[in-house]
Amino acid sequence: MNISYYTAVSAMNAFQQDLDVTANNMANVGTNGYKSMRSDFNDLLYTQMDMRPEAQVGHGVKNNGPGTTFQQGIFRKTGRALDFAVSGKAFFAIQTSEDEEEPAYTRDGAFQISSTEDGNYLTTSDGSYVLDWDGEPIELEYKAAEDGRGDDTGELDLDSIADRIGLFVCENPEGLIHAGSNLFRTGEASGEWMSIEDLDEDQEKSSVMTRTLEMSNADMSTEMVNLMQTQRAFQLNSRIVSTADQMEEMINNLR
Template sequence: MSFYTSLSGLKASQTDLSTISNNVSNAGSVGFKRSRAVFGDLFAASPTQSTKTVAGQGVRLNGITQQFAQGTLESTGKTLDVAIAGEGFFVVRGQPPRSDVSFTRNGVFGLNSNREVIDTLGSKVQLLPVDANGNITSTAIGSMLDFQVPAFDPANPTAVLANISIANSGLVTATFANGNTLNLGSMAMASFTNNEGLRPIGDAHWQATGDSGNPQINGAGQGPMGEVRSGLLERANVDLTEELVSLIGAQRNFQANAQAIETANTLTQTIINLQV
């Protein structure tokens, strides 16, 4: 029995080491959220047994949960580098034919050949429609529109684009050489009842699941969404000092379980070699 108990400990320590290693390796990834392995003990006894005479039977992995604490904001000076100061997520839509919606904290955005604003996976950043005063007119998922940067003033094709600005409220405004301005929309933001229930798909992107609940779509500054900060990026919320200490602890746990297996093996060998 001690073999299997210690073996479960070895597997748990290996999972813990893998989780910590992933955190450390992504310390420089934009928008990355650290993970933590959660374990629980194994115990079994028959109804007629006294639990005072039954030892535990090892450990099992309950799950690996992501920690959505705020990361440090770092200045880049680029307008389309955007960070969130709060709990929200940017909403992006994949390329056709799937056009699947996902949610990200990675605000490294840029332009494609169609002047659409895309993220690092090539998904198109979504905006909510606004009126002439910049007020959001709809928060329905079906009303979202692609973030597209115009090259010219729609009212005067001879006036080229001079500047794009993104306010803390998420309002995106284009300014043209003739002085005219145009509100393109407000950056679509999403929040969830249970962030830990989101399904990670890589590059600080997630998809909604039954555990996370349906996304609540709104503009920045509404409820838990947080504010949008243009010219900044959110760094990974990984504390290397804390991770290295945890790494040492996981390594010691692995060594202790390996030693327990070795000790059990020695005892078993001694019993087998006993001579009557």
């Protein structure tokens, strides 16, 4: 079988993976805090041609896997007291389970209130605890009575939550690992995490925006263009496979 067949097959495999990435981005256009992904391609080994040793021919392409684009998404005012957004590069810290040694991180600030026997806590939509600056779950307190008698009026104090939510940054966000449920986990290349309170004065600071959500940074028009380019490239390479197969059949018939 000639080289063109295997070269085109490698391209079909690479563009199939690229199509999966584009489809995932389009599916998450409405996901709060979603960070779009992109494909990275590399050419494969080159060898010398038999008839012209000084000339080289390539052997196709490979998809190195998707990378993540951490560009800031647009903000949408919701008016909901438990909706928060991060302005900057920081993340919310989430305790997914008591068995996990390290927290997960997210940009999705659509939080809920979870009522337990130990009290009321700020959680994600699936019940995972949102952590404060010290890495502890945030317990919600009750407002003080207006007449000054007692601390429990039966109404939770939601106005002070934003000041208690911890914001954390890592050295290399590109090294974070997608964990599903709009969460990221620490990867080998992501580096150490630190609170934004520990950053130097000359480093970029992040802040919490209240009654606001960060939307997905996936752009539908861009993804549609990527979809058409990927589809066209896949079709062209599939035609090369068919042509190479036909040529091989002709050669076999000549023998």
